[in-house]
Amino acid sequence: MTLRVSLVAAARSSSRLAERFDDDRPLDQAGWHEVQLVAHTLVPLGAAELRYCSPTPRSRATGNALGFAPMAQPALRDWDMGRWRGLTLGEVTAREPAAVDHWLADPRSAPHGGESMLGFIGRVGGWLDTRPAAEGLVVAVAEPAVIRAALVYALNAPPSAYWNVDVRPLSTITLTGLPGRWSLSLEAGIR
Template identity: 80%
Template sequence: MSVRVTLVAAARSSARLAERFDDDRPLDQAGWYEVQLAAHTLVPLGAAELRYCSPTARSRATADALGYAPLAQPALSDCDMGRWRGFTLAEVAAREPGAVDAWLADPRSAPHGGEPLLGFISRIGGWLDTRPADDGSSVVAVAEPAVVRAALVYALKAPPSTYWNVDVRPLSTVVLTGRSGRWSLCLEHTG
């Protein structure tokens, strides 16, 4: 028995370099425009039996704009960045360069007082593993790019450092198939 989980990265809410940790800003003008351009390929994913989203404003807005009528899942929240919440990586690096270096090097560290990377990946994996695995069932979830990266690292049983090497663009999709503890990445032709 297996399930098909399609993860859709939320549309953007700011320019890439202006992204802030644990940010909950709504979609910006460019994000709304991107959703309109991608709708023809993403709207059909709403036929999934189960439709979810991260509880962030941009994930909810992306899913709603695509007609998914999703259920917000707290387990799909972005990584808890503690006292770094609301700051850019450049701002934190200027104030706490040693802490940022430790955080990037050790997936068990949480110098910000929030959630360590390893805990974040495990939390997202726990959500993935609890999806109902009836043959042929399908799930779509709109989530923050960080959540999609964490799901990929978990599903592929990759080292946590792999997280830093996965680039998830707004409105990109990833399909995972399988069941608890046994996931495969499914690359599909969309033409």
């Protein structure tokens, strides 16, 4: 029995340079336009037996715009960045350069007072491994950080691999397998 879990990256809510930690802004005009452009290619995922989303406004809006009517899952929430929430990496680096260096180098650290990278990857992996172990399809619209964490977990990659995964808006990846035994299938997304 193999489970398929398709993860769809939420549409954009800001330019990539203006992305903020733990951002909960709704979709912007460009995001809505991107959803309209690719919705027809993602329609088959709407047939999933279980449909979830991160509890962020843009993930919920993306899932609803795609016709998934997803259920918000707290375990799929974005990385808890503590006091850095709402700031850009540039802003945090200007204020706390040593803390940013430590955070980037040590996946156990949480100088922002939120979640460590290992804790975040473990939380997302725990959600993945508790999906019903039956044949079928699960779809989840999530923030890019959540999809990166799921990939690192599923592939049993070192935490540093997280920084090498680029998740673009509305890109889709599918993990197939069972708890603790996942394989990756790549599919095209927005460029």
